[in-house]
Amino acid sequence: MTVLPHLSPADTVHNLTQRYVDALKASQYQGEIEVSYASRMAVATDNSIYQRIPQAVLFPKSVDDLAIIAKTGNDFDDITFSARGGGTGTNGQSLTPGLVIDTSRHMQEILELNIEQQWVRVQCGVIKDVLNDYLRPHGYFFSPDLSTSNRATIGGMINTDASGQGSLVYGKTSDHILELSSVTASGEVLHTKPISIESAKALATENTDYAKILQQVLLTCVGKRQDILAKFPRLNRFLTGYDLEHAYNETANSIDVSRLLAGSEGSLAFIGEAKLNITKIPKHTALVNIKYNDFESALRHAPSMIAANATSVETVDSRVLNLARADIVWHSVSSLIEDVPNKVIDGLNMVEYNNDDEDAIKLKIKTLSERLDAEIANEQSGVIAYQITYDTSEIKKIYAMRKKAVGLLGKTKGNKKPIAFAEDTAVPPEKLADFIMEFRALLDSHQLEYGMFGHVDAGVLHVRPALDLYDEEQEKLVKTISDQVVALVAKYGGLMWGEHGKGYRSEYAPAFFGETLYDEICKVKAAFDPLNKMNPGKICTPYASDAKLVQVDSLKRATFDRQIPVQFREAFSPAMSCNGNGLCFNYDTTSPMCPSSKITSDRRHSPKGRAGLIREWLLQLHKHGVRTEELSYKSFKSGIFSKLFSRSRHADDFSHEVFEAMNGCLACKSCTNQCPVNVDVPDFRSKFLAIYYTRYQRPIKDYFVANVERLAPLLAKLPRLANLFLNMSFVKYALREWVGYVDAPELSYPPLKTRMSALSSEYDYEALARLSAEEKSQHVLIVQDPFTSFYDAESVDSTLKFIKALGMTPVLLPFSPNGKPQHVKGFLQAFEKTARTTSRFLSRIANLDIPMIGVDASLVLCYRDEYKKVLQPENTNFSVMTLSEWLISLPDERLVHKPKSASQSYHLFAHCSEKTALPSSESDWQTLFTKFGLTLNIIPVGCCGMAGTYGHETEHLENSIGIYNLSWRSKVAKYRAESVLATGYSCRSQVKRLADFKPQHPIEVLASHLTSLK
């Protein structure tokens, strides 16, 4: 047994940074400044293999703030800046040991829209999908696409010159920039747009940064025009960043400095605002999913689709397809990519056609179909089948699956993980198939596993070979293979960065640009940023300086991770497996992922942030001498006296920062199922809390929450008295102020015990065991949970009534605590005990071979997940079904049908744990309602903000209400109270306190409907 040490990371904020921060605080700067270790760690990674802990994180609110940040830096030569948006870069572009300027928190305003002239002006932190949600009602969209569109920012897109699906038609981000407002390293605000060469020459004579930049542009882009044209082929993806070719428009005789800024990865200036052109949404779209018997066939077939004027052709290989099949996402696309009888789909091309003219599109599809039919009949081109859809929502689902592909590739067991380092090659599209065959041979020669997908129309291939970076020998392969791939793409006339940018592979930039032009881009860098303060080391260095480029072999995340002892990594494995792709930053309020991240806009409070903090905490434990065989609460101990005073004595312990991030988590489990690699925060959160509280004293509230399953049955014996007591104002005050608990729910009256006597048969194990198989098939066992049984007896009562009305016999099992509240609060010892007892109880009952069902799905799911993690598999040999799972399994003749004319409409607000763990649960309820002649509409909502007891905790009340306001409030208000149905007990409680009515559980509607028919 050891005492959890006080953790003080060695990487502290330097004196210089502190002085800079003090100067910034004394200025007119309006944004936030964070220097805590946790804040710095939260931006120390992106989706790459690298990790850099910055000195501080600044969150500006405006262009003025950006200018103040830079100007304040003029007195501190060694202070450097790296701008950051969504942090989704794949090559460490935004990582820095300097200061991070995170524009994603505040600079999210859409400033101006001009439909007539087809442009929009935005702040740089606006998320691409947010912009498109805003433009959609006007019939427009910002057309460059990218897989990370639900979290990547416009600033990030501009600085990587992002593009993706449809780029042949819609181009890259740089093709849509009309004007930029940016800030140079010295703090000058630039407004750049195309200007005539005469104006450029006149402006170049002034004494400003812009003048120096224009002087250089005239020398380089105009003066070296022939070298530039000779060096770069005129292809879709051939110059991203420092676009020397397009900064000078020979035809218009104009200069556009924005063209240099696009793709410059923050190495020239901060982009503050952008005026972007927008594109009309095509009126009609069709998608043809063509299935092939091998991936090579899919690749070789693609060019003819492009020749047939498809808007885009995307491809995925069998590995990606199979991973998608095993993921929650498949549920949404399975009917659009159906299996082909007696064939294996080993490659898929998604061919899109867009047009305002419906007939034109139909004609194209007809021609394509005839050709595909012939190829299938003649067994040509490897085509085995195809499916067509014109439905935009279905097309969206297919692309969502494709966009999730990278994340899915990360879903591998063991230490080998698919990593980004040669993930973004581009070659002329007609050479892609040959290139890929050779690329495959290269990867095969290193015996690596990989999945592939990409934009075949633009010759862009995405591949992430799986490497075990804990192994230093395998880490060396990153450089070896990168060098080989650089040579391979050169052979095919291609390049290493199709759309993801350069970042830590900037060391290849000199060779890519060639000596002459590399010198020129260094001169451009020197004109913008002579002191190398802007994202130093990325792309190029100021001309004639001795500054160095960052290297592929720079410090990697694995360098830190591999220092963490294996048993620590294993105990907290979900935190280790996060690959930083940022899907958990999803802005969409109707998506359950991740409510705490959405409400705080603080990366520490996202699954990625939490995973990163836990990794660092594990490393710090090791560095502070923790040597245990097993990393669990069992290995730590502190005396009660020491616990009581620890907090004040160790106020700056890094464990407190980790605790803050864990404490903000709702334990809603959306990450567990929605993160592509299933980063299960509630799992490592409870382990962390259990260890943390061996050193620090718990708040009383935690004991209150963890014991709710003991308290509730006692209080339910005298419910009216208990409710009277709980409603007394001094009790409420004491609970709120001293315990930290608000709006304690009332116990059900009449209690379940009184309500059910006539409905449920007595539980008698021996009698049930004696039943014949036929009699058993008429019985159903109800597993009680503390919330519905004691606080929401109506829902249990309705379940019993419904089962009875079906002609079956419900048996209410004796209450046996579930333990979830203990798990959530990190009382792991108590949870293990509860789980063991209840498991023993349910395992014995499982021998009866009668279905067991639970009314609240989130508690049922605890048996499947948390129980399995703490108990041996043989001790969890029982199965409890959710209500919808059981009902949908019943034969139709068991369920009563009602003619359609009796149809009534209801609205389903499903519990987020339930719908993310059981993706068919919403549609199952819908199907069940249809069977009874009722209509159930699924309402897309995120989390309700209650999540068990989170919303009852005083410290979380504000965020709980805020989360409810994100998606529930307006949607609940939209429908008649009687028609609003919620499957979660928590959700019903939240609506009750915030909308003043208690929604019904769907089973209550079905029960009253069925009994009314009898």
Ligand SMILES: Cc1cc2nc3c(=O)[nH]c(=O)nc-3n(C[C@H](O)[C@H](O)[C@H](O)COP(=O)(O)OP(=O)(O)OC[C@H]3O[C@@H](n4cnc5c(N)ncnc54)[C@H](O)[C@@H]3O)c2cc1C
């Ligand atoms: C799973 C996955 C799929 C991807 N798919 C695509 C794809 O299809 N197409 C594609 O193009 N990319 C793709 N990317 C790469 C990445 O999402 C893009 O590069 C994106 O444009 C980055 O945006 P961001 O807001 O996350 O920027 P960040 O990663 O935060 O930053 C990217 C670069 O821009 C700079 N920067 C950010 N904001 C500013 C600013 N205001 N001023 C100056 N510099 C700034 C940063 O310093 C950094 O150099 C993918 C990444 C992942 C993880």
Ligand code: SF4
């Ligand atoms: S937690 Fe999951 S979704 Fe979030 S960054 Fe990590 S891997 Fe991606």
Ligand code: SF4
């Ligand atoms: S459990 Fe919910 S709140 Fe916590 S990290 Fe996961 S998604 Fe976010």
